[in-house]
Amino acid sequence: MDNKDIADVLIVGGGTSAGVAAKHLAEAGFKVVCLEQGDWISQSDIPGDKVEFELLNSKQWSADPNIRGRRQDYPTDLSESEMPVWMFNGVGGSSILWGAIWPRPMPSDFRVRTLDGVADDWPISYEELQPFYEAMDLEMGVSGLGGNPAYPPGIAPPLPPLPIHKTGRRMAEGMNSLGWHWWPGTNAIPSKDYRNQKQCVRYGLCRFGCPHGSKASTDITHFPIAQQHGAQIITGARVAQVTINEKGLANGAIYIKDGKEHFQAASIVILAASGIGTPRILLMSTSNQFPDGLANSSGLVGKNLMLHPPATVVGLYEEELEDWIGPAGEFIGSMQFYESDPSRGFVRGAKWMLMPTTGPLTTVDRWTKGPGVSHEPFWGKDFAPKMKSSIGHMIQWAIVPEDLPEESNRVTLSPTLKDSDGLPAPKIHYRVSENTRRLLDFQIERAFDSHKAAGAHKWWVGGAKGTQSGSGHNTGTARMGNDPASSVVDRWGRTHDVPNLYIIDGSVFVTSTGVNVTPTICALAKRTATYIANNAKNEKVGK
Amino acid sequence: MNNIEITARALNAAQQKQLNVFADVLIPGGAGLPSASEVDPDGNWMERTLKVRPDLKDVLLACLAKDGEPDIILDQLKNNDPEEFDKFAFAISGAYLMNTRVRILLGYPGAATLPSPILPGESESYLDDGILDAVINRGNIYRSIPS
Numbered sequence: 058m059d060n061k062d063i064a065d066v067l068i069v070g071g072g073t074s075a076g077v078a079a080k081h082l083a084e085a086g087f088k089v090v091c092l093e094q095g096d097w098i099s100q101s102d103i104p105g106d107k108v109e110f111e112l113l114n115s116k117q118w119s120a121d122p123n124i125r126g127r128r129q130d131y132p133t134d135l136s137e138s139e140m141p142v143w144m145f146n147g148v149g150g151s152s153i154l155w156g157a158i159w160p161r162p163m164p165s166d167f168r169v170r171t172l173d174g175v176a177d178d179w180p181i182s183y184e185e186l187q188p189f190y191e192a193m194d195l196e197m198g199v200s201g202l203g204g205n206p207a208y209p210p211g212i213a214p215p216l217p218p219l220p221i222h223k224t225g226r227r228m229a230e231g232m233n234s235l236g237w238h239w240w241p242g243t244n245a246i247p248s249k250d251y252r253n254q255k256q257c258v259r260y261g262l263c264r265f266g267c268p269h270g271s272k273a274s275t276d277i278t279h280f281p282i283a284q285q286h287g288a289q290i291i292t293g294a295r296v297a298q299v300t301i302n303e304k305g306l307a308n309g310a311i312y313i314k315d316g317k318e319h320f321q322a323a324s325i326v327i328l329a330a331s332g333i334g335t336p337r338i339l340l341m342s343t344s345n346q347f348p349d350g351l352a353n354s355s356g357l358v359g360k361n362l363m364l365h366p367p368a369t370v371v372g373l374y375e376e377e378l379e380d381w382i383g384p385a386g387e388f389i390g391s392m393q394f395y396e397s398d399p400s401r402g403f404v405r406g407a408k409w410m411l412m413p414t415t416g417p418l419t420t421v422d423r424w425t426k427g428p429g430v431s432h433e434p435f436w437g438k439d440f441a442p443k444m445k446s447s448i449g450h451m452i453q454w455a456i457v458p459e460d461l462p463e464e465s466n467r468v469t470l471s472p473t474l475k476d477s478d479g480l481p482a483p484k485i486h487y488r489v490s491e492n493t494r495r496l497l498d499f500q501i502e503r504a505f506d507s508h509k510a511a512g513a514h515k516w517w518v519g520g521a522k523g524t525q526s527g528s529g530h531n532t533g534t535a536r537m538g539n540d541p542a543s544s545v546v547d548r549w550g551r552t553h554d555v556p557n558l559y560i561i562d563g564s565v566f567v568t569s570t571g572v573n574v575t576p577t578i579c580a581l582a583k584r585t586a587t588y589i590a591n592n593a594k595n596e597k598v599g600k
Numbered sequence: 601m602n603n604i605e606i607t608a609r610a611l612n613a614a615q616q617k618q619l620n621v622f623a624d625v626l627i628p629g630g631a632g633l634p635s636a637s638e639v640d641p642d643g644n645w646m647e648r649t650l651k652v653r654p655d656l657k658d659v660l661l662a663c664l665a666k667d668g669e670p671d672i673i674l675d676q677l678k679n680n681d682p683e684e685f686d687k688f689a690f691a692i693s694g695a696y697l698m699n700t701r702v703r704i705l706l707g708y709p710g711a712a713t714l715p716s717p718i719l720p721g722e723s724e725s726y727l728d729d730g731i732l733d734a735v736i737n738r739g740n741i742y743r744s745i746p747s
């Protein structure tokens with residue numbers, strides 16, 4: 058054990074939400090220490106501008122930690138999961154590999170029980186979170202067009218929208234012919250040089266990491282500023298346990314670095330280790346006071362895991378569309394089928410995102426693995442005509458379906474699988490619910506309709522459908538609520554059981570919403586950091 | 601000595617020659633595209649593939665070690681061990697689709713992805729004919745929340 062130098066705030070994790078909180082609290086004068094199990098990412102290592110980018114994305118830069126298999130990743134036990142989980146460990150976390158699509162949920166997302174009679178209402182409202190969404194628009198260099206009728210009025214994004222490109226224009230015309238909603242994409246990708254971010258040059262490979270330093274990732278947008286204000290980021294530091302003093306207050310964390318155990322003392326501890334990593338650490342942090350895991354008096358730590366099983370729907374068009382041009386990112390988005398309509402046989406809905414098609418090797422997968430076409434001949438004499446007719450001629454929707462909470466979907470500790478430091482891996486228990494299956498099938502059929510309306514001559518589910526890939530949207534495993542018996546954290550992200558322990562990642566989501574989760578994760582992190590900064594004098598601290 | 605690094609190739613000449621026959625079963629060319637062996641007779645692109653995915657070498661060698669005609673071997677592999685077939689096909693198509701000539705013929709830009717800086721007025725050009733009017737005129741689509 059070492060480092061008795063007490064941090065005002067210890068943040069476990071160095072990813073997206075950690076960056077937001079570290080910057081805010083360091084700027085507010087707090088002594089901040091972050092423990093990140095990965096390393097800083099060198100922009101020159103990012104694969105997007107290399108000819109081998111698709112090969113690298115299939116292994117070393119995969120979003121699946123089990124495929125990457127790096128020392129700094131922890132494996133996931135998927136023996137009882139229908140679906141892999143995606144994440145990235147390193148400074149910047151999953152914002153290194155995210156698509157930077159930046160939608161907000163709708164106001165109804167926070168009142169699901171009231172409106173649809175399922176799941177639970179959030180203890181906070183859209184209106185309460187709106188100022189923090191707007192603050193994060195500024196911090197993440199968001200480009201977009203104000204006035205979207207899918208949302209209440211508010212401040213427009215700070216930067217003008219990126220071009221919707223030929224593909225977005227073509228689909229927009231199809232959507233208009235159907236009378237369906239669409240709107241130019243909102244992306245955390247700057248359309249102009251902005252603070253630490255360069256103007257996007259549309260490589261179209263945002264999910265492989267941005268080789269140009271454009272896309273918002275907290276290693277660019279937040280941590281450098283936090284460091285300028287004194288924040289310390291310790292890399293290669295894997296947290297094994299959050300520790301508790303005799304008063305039941307968090308007083309630091311034990312972490313492993315280079316095979317040795319260390320201790321970082323702290324007055325306040327924030328967990329920012331993702332919807333998978335945070336419950337893992339809480340469940341590993343057992344003690345006499347918390348024999349079932351830290352902050353787990355409700356028994357809900359790890360439960361209600363929601364993963365957004367995604368789908369991509371591709372259409373083939375005769376005309377040349379330069380479908381690889383970015384951002385990726387979305388060109389346009391649609392909330393047409395977002396709100397519940399019980400006549401459809403399910404509740405809740407999904408957001409659609411029109412995205413570029415990345416590289417040619419991905420198109421091989423579309424043909425050979427896509428449901429509906431994988432039985433067709435592809436190799437041999439069919440390879441050339443199929444590739445010629447599809448490269449540059451595709452439009453692709455990605456669909457994020459809302460996944461409702463179920464206690465049986467959960468994270469536990471694997472009894473058999475360990476990470477490189479010998480700590481138990483998280484075990485994922487996940488089955489796609491009937492509601493989510495119906496929801497996804499409906500959305501796919503409507504996306505087919507949109508391709509038909511836009512003039513496609515063929516359309517199919519182009520690769521991922523539901524459980525075949527991860528989403529990176531890992532939420533719900535330490536849910537927020539007013540009642541300590543049915544939630545893990547309160548409306549500020551403070552754990553009910555340990556008053557100086559906070560959670561700021563996707564774990565705290567009450568429902569998964571039907572949109573990409575990072576804007577809400579960032580807004581919640583900003584809100585909790587603001588609360589801590591404003592109330593620190595009154596905090597019980599764990600020195 | 602000069603700083604010349606001599607490293608062994610992943611596949612020797614005989615293995616590469618044999619692999620070319622298998623590769624052409626999967627990618628024989630046509631529709632204006634060359635065959636796999638035509639664009640990579642010496643296996644230089646396969647070498648680049650195996651440099652970043654060395655785990656695929658054993659998959660290739662296992663296939664080459666089988667007795668029989670390549671088309672029959674691959675057909676059997678696809679039917680009996682689709683996961684292994686997918687890895688084999690991934691390596692072959694991965695090398696082929698990196699090739700600059702192939703990418704140009706496919707209409708995909710260059711040897712690697714290229715930057716496409718945003719032109720002045722480009723964003724507006726897609727929207728300035730009022731294409732969004734229909735969406736705006738339909739009004740708000742979010743549900744009101746009871747207080």
